[in-house]
Every structure is written in C-alpha cells, then in structure tokens.
C-alpha cells in the first residue's frame with residue numbers, strides 16, 4: 193500500500209491516542225493516590241500534633257480529665273472521619289475514640305512500635321489490629337519536660353482516598369477523550385487545508401509531466417499551498433503558451449520559406465522545359481532573384497530575432513552621434529526613394545546629438561521603420577524623421593503620409609509574422625518580422641516605442657533613447 197501522508201498522519205493520531213491512554217492508566221492513578229494520601233496525612237499530622245500539645249498534653253499534667261479529653265477527641269474523630277488513639281510508650285491503650293472509656297481493663301496495642309514511621313510523619317499499611325485493609329496513620333509524640341509521655345495516633349481508612357482517586361482518574365479519562373476529539377479537528381483541518389490541495393497539486397504535476405500542459409485545477413486558499421498551486425498553474429500556462437508560440441513560429445517560418453521556394457521552383461522548371469521562352473528568361477530570373485533576396489532577408493531577420501531572444505540583454509551601449517546615424521541610414525534609401533519619387537525630410541536637433549545605446553541595433557531600428565514608411569507610402573510623398581530632446585531622453589519619430597494602419601491591427605503589428613491585410617498589396621516581400629525586431633531592440637534598451645496611425649492618412653512611430661552624458665559636458 194502507498195504510504196500516503198494522510199495514512200501517516202492518521203497513524204500518528206492513533207499512536208497519540210494509545211499512548212495517551214497507556215500513560216494515563218499507568219501513571220496517573222498512582223500520582224493521584226499519592227497526592228491525596230500526602231494531603232490527608234498533612235491534615236491528620238497537624239491535628240495529631242495539635243492534640244498532643246493541647247488535650248493529650250493536659251492529660252499527662254492532670255490539667256484535664258480523661259472523660260473530657262475523650263469527649264473532645266470523639267467529636268474531632270467524627271469531624272476527621274478517623275480514629276484517634278492515645279497510647280503510652282509501653283503500648284498500653286489509654287484512649288480510643290472507637291471504644292468506650294474503660295480504665296479498669298488494660299488493653300495493650302499489639303506490636304506497637306512508634307519508631308516504624310520515624311523519618312516520615314505518616315505511614316500507609318495494615319495498622320496493627322485496627323482494620324482489615326490498609327490505613328493511613330500518623331503518630332505525634334506527647335512530650336513533657338523533654339520526655340515522651342505517650343503518643344497521639346490518628347488512623348483513617350483508605351476507602352475515602354481510593355474513592356476520590358477513582359473519581360479523579362475518571363476525570364482524567366474524560367479530559368483525554370476531549371483532547372483526542374479536539375485533536376480530531378486538527379486532522380480535519382489537515383485534510384481540508386493540506387492533504388486535499390496537495391493531492392490536487394500532485395495530480396496536476398503528473399498531468400504536466402505527461403505533457404498535458406493545458407490541464408487546469410483550482411486550489412482556493414490564500415496561504416503558501418494556494419500560492420504554490422497558483423505558481424504551478426502559471427508555470428504550466430507559460431510553458432503551454434511557449435509551446436504554442438513555438439508551433440506557430442515554426443508554421444509561419446515554414447510557410448514563409450515555402451512560398452518563395454515554390455515560385456522559384458515553378459519559374460525555373462518553366463524555363464527548363466521551355467514553357468517560358470528564352471527571350472523572357474531575364475524577366476523571370478529577376479523575379480527569382482527577388483525571391484532569393486526575400487529568403488535572405490527572412491533568414492537574416494530570423495537570426496537577428498533569435499540572437500535577441502537567446503542573448504537577452506546583449507546590448508553594447510556606447511555614446512554615438514544619433515544625427516549621423518539617422519543621416520547615414522536615410523542615405524541607404526536614396527535609390528528606393530528615387531524610384532518612387534519620394535523624399536526623406538530630416539529634422540534633427542543640433543549638429544550632433546549624442547545617444548547612449550547600441551549603435552548597430554539602433555541603426556537596424558531606424559532602417560526597419562524607414563523601410564516600412566517608404567513601403568507603405570504613396571508615390572510623390574515624403575517621410576519625415578525627427579529627433580527631439582526632453583530632459584535626459586531623446587525621442588526619434590519616423591512619420592509617413594501613407595496607407596496607415598487599421599485600428600484593430602495596431603496591437604498586432606508588433607507580433608512576429610504579422611502583416612495587416614491592407615499591407616499585402618503594397619508589400620509582397622514583407623516578412624512580418626521587422627517591427628517585432630524593432631520592439632525587441634527597444635525593449636532590450638529599457639526604452640519604449642509607440643505608434644500613432646490613422647487609416648488612409650499616415651503613421652508615426654516614436655521611440656525613446658537615453659541621452660548620453662557626453663553631450664551635456666559639451667554644452
């Protein structure tokens with residue numbers, strides 16, 4: 193059988209119960225009895241001493257008569273529910289509250305030996321000829337002129353003590369049962385708050401381990417166990433999401449590779465089997481070349497994204513002149529602009545504007561944004577790249593008056609492989625990776641990027657950069 197935590201807990205509970213009963217029945221009766229005997233003995237001894245010093249003492253100094261003492265001791269013996277005796281050192285019984293006073297008869301107490309209880313003030317056992325069973329007895333000497341004249345002996349039956357002890361023992365058992373029942377509450381709490389949630393968590397972990405990452409479970413507690421369950425559930429959902437992303441990513445990559453490859457293959461086959469006549473080859477080879485360029489671009493973008501993801505914050509921040517980088521990047525689009533009859537307007541702050549960032553990566557951001565701006569603009573328009581400074585931040589804006597982005601697409605444009613439907617006609621080479629690379633780079637710098645766009649009017653992308661201290665030194 194599986195040794196579950198629950199079984200162990202129940203076993204511990206039973207051991208606790210059994211031990212409780214064993215200890216209670218083995219030690220408690222003796223402890224109670226001894227305590228009651230000691231208490232009773234103390235009372236009897238102090239009475240015996242009192243009698244020895246008062247009534248009985250007076251007897252030996254003839255201050256009182258035997259009858260008077262007998263009457264007084266009779267009353268006291270009823271009060272103490274004991275028998276009181278006065279015995280001479282020789283063992284002769286002078287007075288016994290259980291007997292009538294008879295001075296003529298000489299009664300000797302058999303084997304009377306007061307030294308038996310020397311050292312302690314009381315003794316428990318069969319008392320001479322007095323009782324059948326055990327009694328508790330105390331002896332106090334009656335002294336006068338430093339001589340022992342006699343003894344006051346009080347003995348009391350053990351029945352009372354035994355009855356009280358039995359009563360107290362019963363109370364102990366009742367307390368033990370109540371304790372066991374109360375500790376049952378702990379068991380119930382343990383089941384509800386630890387065992388059941390733990391079982392749920394274990395089952396969920398087994399499900400996740402077997403690959404069922406979409407398994408859902410609920411633990412409604414706000415303690416550590418609830419937190420553990422929530423963390424586990426969150427971890428599984430993150431893994432599931434990563435798996436889904438991975439699948440989507442591979443599907444997208446495959447799709448984006450397959451379509452140019454299919455068209456390349458189609459054109460090449462057509463050229464080889466003569467469907468495309470040799471005089472048309474140049475036209476179709478140009479298309480093939482374009483498709484290979486698209487594949488190269490896709491591969492490069494994938495590599496860039498992969499590097500950004502795996503290396504995370506591998507950003508080599510340095511101070512550089514942002515204006516210079518903007519100018520150089522804009523210049524690379526000269527050919528494209530000329531063919532579309534477009535212009536790039538640069539509105540730059542100062543002659544030099546030092547930023548503190550990874551120059552290559554920022555150049556890539558600018559390249560992607562300007563590339564998009566040109567791609568999605570109409571002919572004979574111009575785009576505007578502007579830098580501005582606010583406190584220790586630089587803001588770079590790339591603005592076009594192109595097709596704009598539909599409102600519903602604005603959130604999605606940052607996702608990998610996303611291409612809005614409206615853009616497909618204008619941009620056949622697009623991979624849908626440009627903006628996700630831009631976003632990753634800006635994020636890796638700890639900065640932000642935003643887009644403002646109106647469909648049919650144009651778009652503006654603005655991102656922030658850290659201003660270099662160097663420039664302020666030069667100011």
Ligand code: ADP
Nearest residue numbers: 564565568605611612615622623624625626627
């Ligand atoms: P692509 O490489 O295909 O351009 P991006 O990630 O750069 O991919 O862009 C994703 C989508 O965002 C584009 O397909 C387009 O729909 C939209 N988009 C990006 N920039 C602009 C822009 N300046 N004007 C209009 N739409 C844009």
